[in-house]
Amino acid sequence: MRRTRRPRSLAARLAWLIVMGLAVLFFCVPVVWLLLATTKTDGQIVRDNPFSFGSLTAIADAWKHLYAFQEGAILTWLRNSALYTFGALAITLVTSIPAGYALALTRFIGRRTLLTVTMLVMLMPTAAMVLPLYLGMSAVHLDGTIWSVILPFSFFPFGVYLTYIYFSSNVPADLLSAARIDGCSEWQVFRLVAMPLAKPVIALVGFFNFVGNWNNFFLPFVMLPDSSQYPAQVGLNNLLAASPLFNTSSGTGNEIMRPELALATLVTIVPVLIVFLFSQRALVAGMLAGATKE
């Protein structure tokens, strides 16, 4: 029997529109304000309409002031962020993809225990581990080095679990067995059969790891004692603290005001935005993987 779709009532449509409209307002308005803030002077931000456009010259001025802060510190922070994030990302992919594959498609002693521990560690708040990690890094004399940030960043049990779920539900064990019968070694099975099938989950793990590491504040804040080593998030904290808006003891003559802070925030978001835009197709495929069984 063919089911006829009942037309939605006007009230339901109206409610849907209101809810969606509020959601759009809630999420988009701050972003729009942030974008427009960079086009205005500090005085215009305070006195003009919050959603008015200033001028492109104001963006150039804000960048000039931001770049002048500690002789281009913003670029140093971005470079450091890229170093820590991509360094950790490489190690994460090299370790978590094979680990998830092994947990999903091979049988070995302690597999279930390892899986349980992976899930447990995944559930633990990362901030809770920062102080023990600092003591550990200090014990092996790695505190204050870039490895004190890169190594903990690359410890990514969530990636192992995602890969495990993907291989468990999307790659039939028979397919791998067929490859073995055809003469593939275990390494070849992984590299030539499993890996090409795992592109969506590799993108997903990579994206989550990248975003998590790029936005991490507390770990590099605790581990790195030298301001020349700060990544963008710790640098932003310094920038805020240097602004007379948040630090009245900084006196006058400081050019870091609202437009510069808004611009710095946007500049540090850009890399995440670029990665997201280029990987969104793979991300959607990865997130939907295993959602249905046919």
Added chain:
Amino acid sequence: MNNDVPVSSRRQLRHTAVAALGAVSLLALAACGSADPTPAATSSPAAFKPVAQEEGSEITVWADAGRVPGVQAYQKAHPDVKLKIVTYSGNANGANDLQTKVQLFDRTGSGWPDVAFSANVNDGTWAAQGKTPYAAPVDKGLVPAATLNGFAYGALNPCKFNGGTYCLRNDLAQNVLWYNKKLMDKFGYTAPTTWEEYQALGEKVAKEHPGYLVGTAGDAWSPEVYFWASQCPASTTTGAKKVTVDLQDAKCTRMAKLLDTLIAKGSVSKDTVFSAGFIKNQAAKVLMLPGPSWYGQVLFNSTFKIPKGQIAAAAPLKFEGDDKNYTGNVGGGLWFVSSHSKNLKAASDLVTWMTTSDDYQATAGTYPAYKPAADKWLAGQLKTGYFANDIDPAFKEAAELIWPGWSATQYSQEAIYSSTVIPALNSGKTLTDTLGTWQTAITDKAKPLGYTVN
């Protein structure tokens, strides 16, 4: 044994139990890594014994972005000194980066900066405490007594603990009475000299010029502006970890009543001077504003954009029944020399230069705590031509009038006022109504930090 439970479920239960046990163990381990050695902070420090000194060794300086140019100027003037400069938040705006990091360094036994600047005037309360305090007592042979005597009266009070001086004060933030001379002249008013005159003028302004303001009570630092000046015992330490908090004292209630009256009349705002709404709508209507010395350039000039030749400063107000006028203080940075430093000579020399040198302090953004440098700084302010009168007498008088009964504590009075009193004011309660809740909030903050509250 319950045979209704299938074997697989029992196995799952066992796994869950093991997992839960594992999680608890991991969290316990994580907790062991806590870097908060509170018990150590309560013990008295042993006599200061410097570590083995290495003459000419590099010293690490932690300073905020505002102080770094000064440190660089020191480096330029002393090219033979090996310096490593680290920029950090400076513990500004309620951050406690320095304390967190020092506690970590205490755990690992290395990493302390030889010199550290903090914008938090309360930081001596932890830096000078513990078995081996982070801060070295600078009065024990590191900085000459003549130099220490050159600081304004009471300026080093936030550094004094257990009979020693554990830091040098970078700047003072003594409160004066700011007023808009142009507006006052236009309205035919004169600056008051007592709090009673201030209240009367506030009531008059509310009647004759509604919308104009004589003060604000919605700033986090309002307790330091009004209640400190009123000699209210809200934060009086009477010994190591002993504090008196009595907000029902007559010297607290008199200020609460005064402000309540003016808030009700509308001439004292419940807003904060740095809110966007205040800057946009009320900044130009500020007739008078009791507040710190940095209000002049930071607030009126840079933030409110009040044109040159309008803003003036008058001496702190006095209560008619009191012998003399007192004032409070809102901020002021501290310089610490690390007790772990291997080059105490270089470290002490740097903090002495940063706090006393005319080369740096005379043009600094805020009022120097060191008196000879303050003279030069005031001369520089006069040259700017921004103020409508010579602020020198009011600033100098206020610098010597900071009531010594208000002590630095490990907890922040500003945070307590912001979270307890300001929301109550905005919900329609009066300050007088809120004194009890405020007192409880201070007590609740002080006790867990080991204070005995009377």
